[in-house]
Amino acid sequence: MSINHKEIMKLAELARIQLNDETIKETTKSITDVLCLIDQLGAEKTNDIQPMAHPTDAFQCLRADEVTESDQRQTFQNLAPLAENGLYLVPKVID
Amino acid sequence: MGSKDIHEKTIAEIIFALNAREFSSLEITQHFLNRIKTLNSVYNCFITICEESALKQAKIADQKRMTGEFSDFCGVPIAHKDIFCTKDLRTTCGSKMLDNFIPPYDATVVEKFSFEGAVVLGKTNMDEFAMGSSNETSYFGAVKNPWDIKTVPGGSSGGSAAAIAAQITPGATGTDTGGSIRQPAALCGISGLKPTYGRVSRWGMIAFASSLDQAGPMAKTAEDCALMLKIMAGYDAKDSTSANIITPDYTEKISRSINGLKIGVPKEYFQDGLNFETEKSVLDALSQLEKQGAILVPISLPHSHLAVPAYYVIAPAEASSNLSRFDGVRYGHRCENPKDLNDMYTRSRAEGFGDEVKRRILVGTYCLSAGYYDAYYRKAQQARRLIKQDFVSAFNEVDVIIGPTCPNPAFEFGAKKNDPVEMYLEDIFTIATNLAGLPGMSIPCGLVDKKPVGIQIIGNYFREALILNVAHQYQTITDWHQNYPKDEKIESIRKMRLE
Numbered sequence: 001m002s003i004n005h006k007e008i009m010k011l012a013e014l015a016r017i018q019l020n021d022e023t024i025k026e027t028t029k030s031i032t033d034v035l036c037l038i039d040q041l042g043a044e045k046t047n048d049i050q051p052m053a054h055p056t057d058a059f060q061c062l063r064a065d066e067v068t069e070s071d072q073r074q075t076f077q078n079l080a081p082l083a084e085n086g087l088y089l090v091p092k093v094i095d
Numbered sequence: 096m097g098s099k100d101i102h103e104k105t106i107a108e109i110i111f112a113l114n115a116r117e118f119s120s121l122e123i124t125q126h127f128l129n130r131i132k133t134l135n136s137v138y139n140c141f142i143t144i145c146e147e148s149a150l151k152q153a154k155i156a157d158q159k160r161m162t163g164e165f166s167d168f169c170g171v172p173i174a175h176k177d178i179f180c181t182k183d184l185r186t187t188c189g190s191k192m193l194d195n196f197i198p199p200y201d202a203t204v205v206e207k208f209s210f211e212g213a214v215v216l217g218k219t220n221m222d223e224f225a226m227g228s229s230n231e232t233s234y235f236g237a238v239k240n241p242w243d244i245k246t247v248p249g250g251s252s253g254g255s256a257a258a259i260a261a262q263i264t265p266g267a268t269g270t271d272t273g274g275s276i277r278q279p280a281a282l283c284g285i286s287g288l289k290p291t292y293g294r295v296s297r298w299g300m301i302a303f304a305s306s307l308d309q310a311g312p313m314a315k316t317a318e319d320c321a322l323m324l325k326i327m328a329g330y331d332a333k334d335s336t337s338a339n340i341i342t343p344d345y346t347e348k349i350s351r352s353i354n355g356l357k358i359g360v361p362k363e364y365f366q367d368g369l370n371f372e373t374e375k376s377v378l379d380a381l382s383q384l385e386k387q388g389a390i391l392v393p394i395s396l397p398h399s400h401l402a403v404p405a406y407y408v409i410a411p412a413e414a415s416s417n418l419s420r421f422d423g424v425r426y427g428h429r430c431e432n433p434k435d436l437n438d439m440y441t442r443s444r445a446e447g448f449g450d451e452v453k454r455r456i457l458v459g460t461y462c463l464s465a466g467y468y469d470a471y472y473r474k475a476q477q478a479r480r481l482i483k484q485d486f487v488s489a490f491n492e493v494d495v496i497i498g499p500t501c502p503n504p505a506f507e508f509g510a511k512k513n514d515p516v517e518m519y520l521e522d523i524f525t526i527a528t529n530l531a532g533l534p535g536m537s538i539p540c541g542l543v544d545k546k547p548v549g550i551q552i553i554g555n556y557f558r559e560a561l562i563l564n565v566a567h568q569y570q571t572i573t574d575w576h577q578n579y580p581k582d583e584k585i586e587s588i589r590k591m592r593l594e
Contacts, residue, residue: 003461008457011457011460011461011464012441012457014460014464015415015444015456015457015460016419016422016437016440016441016444017441017444017445017448017453017456017457018441018442018444018445019445020445023450027450027453027454027457030454030515031454031457031458031461033514033515033516034407034454034458034515034516034519035458035461036516037403037404037407037516037519038404038405038407038408038458038462038471038475039404040400040401040404041401041404041405041408041471041474041475041478042470042474044398044401044474044477044478044481046474046477046478046481049477049480049481050477050480051473051476051477051479051480052476052477052479052480052483053306053476054306054336054532055292055293055306055307055483055530055531055532055533056292056293056336056338056532056556058293058335058336060335061335063332072199075199076199076425078199079196079197079199079425079426080424080425080426081423081424081426081427081428081429082429088424088425090424090436090439091433091434091435091436091438091439092435093435093436
């Protein structure tokens with residue numbers, strides 16, 4: 001399985017990672033190499049095998065709908081690159 | 096025991112010395128901090144050194160020990176891999192993305208050691224977001240293997256492993272998603288255990304691949320790993336995948352005889368690609384265990400060849416999802432002067448993540464994208480089931496499985512950096528246990544070209560106590576775990592003076 005320039009640009013868009021012209025060739029090559037590795041799975045017959053998502057076949061844990069945490073908005077917003085008046089600031093989305 | 100320098104002591108010996116009031120925690124902590132100051136510039140094991148807080152914690156520990164109410168671990172210095180969130184202490188995960196991240200809370204593992212009164216010497220270096228087998232992907236520079244500074248320490252918990260090998264900490268925490276405790280343990284000649292998935296809480300451990308990640312102890316000996324696991328293990332309501340089962344006392348039965356123990360030796364772990372000298376060391380180790388009464392049973396794990404390809408679908412897929420949280424909004428790196436929201440996301444992530452992390456996010460995005468999900472992700476999950484079934488069948492016949500931890504001893508920097516697939520194959524023997532969720536441990540079993548190699552002991556689900564028992568029994572009749580490299584810097588200073 002190989003991947004072309006158009007596909008790698010689409011992937012980068014989906015993953016929200018900007019790729020620059022200098023590294024795109026190398027990235028395309030290394031991703032193609034990894035895809036060749038994982039293509040080995042295709043040779044294995046797995047039609048009747050139940051997929052395994054989790055090592056312990058865990059189920060979703062539920063807890064009572066009760067407030068257990070205190071408000072720590074300010075503490076968490078102290079970590080933000082840009083926050084003001086309790087809001088996270090990002091570039092304008094709508095004009 | 097008395098003739099050993101402080102840094103040569105195991106954790107068990109440090110506890111003995113503290114109990115006997117041979118040393119105070121302050122003296123021990125100061126001794127390790129002095130060594131860190133001298134040697135970290137050579138090995139680069141630590142991203143953050145906590146001198147001030149460590150000395151403060153040591154003084155508190157000494158006071159507690161004076162009152163008569165303290166646990167064994169009170170005053171014992173350790174280090175945490177920089178993947179564990181530490182309250183008010185920078186936690187980088189080896190990434191530029193989190194270069195300035197100071198968590199507002201402690202990971203459960205960190206909290207548990209603090210509760211016992213352990214002293215935190217610092218945060219250890221690691222491959223960025225735990226993605227790597229050589230420590231070369233760290234934003235803070237590669238860790239050097241104390242056995243040979245031209246070679247890698249393994250990864251991703253390479254800082255923890257190298258710090259123990261350099262004897263600048265007696266123990267450290269690590270995490271293992273595809274071999275990140277066991278592979279560096281093998282390459283640095285120390286002991287490291289990846290517990291059963293769910294045995295140790297993942298709360299506050301920065302996520303890479305959530306269905307594979309597991310924290311575990313790294314130390315000089317199996318006995319020390321048992322002492323550390325006793326603290327780390329246990330149910331945590333804050334981690335919904337944490338196992339709600341009883342935690343045994345891992346030290347209690349560590350000295351049991353292994354007479355009659357059935358050891359499975361998988362033929363697939365002794366095939367092409369395994370270094371001849373490494374194989375010889377592993378076979379020697381198996382003979383030693385046989386002499387202690389263990390019975391070697393040839394077994395087969397027929398789907399072993401699927402482990403690496405299945406892992407490199409599942410782990411990147413989960414990583415691409417987990418790492419989507421790093422968007423430059425709430426924490427982490429944000430690019431300068433973004434022209435719009437999308438520009439902010441794409442440039443922040445391009446600047447904040449290194450090449451290997453980007454590669455895995457892109458591979459994961461590909462495997463989860465429309466049209467490829469069934470061919471890759473579903474297929475890998477089916478392969479995962481086959482791999483687990485192999486182990487379930489094997490454990491109907493044997494008590495533990497033993498083989499090599501890695502195919503080769505430590506390799507030189509740059510040797511595999513430009514070939515990701517070749518690098519991925521370094522974890523060929525460790526990945527399957529993560530996919531199955533089983534516990535596995537690496538302990539040193541020999542030297543190849545003056546560099547350590549390890550055996551891997553794999554146990555059935557939640558049978559860490561048995562793994563530690565086997566490892567400890569091996570270490571009672573061998574001395575590989577007592578071999579440590581000479582201090583590079585001290586040696587070079589000595590040579591300079593002689594010249």
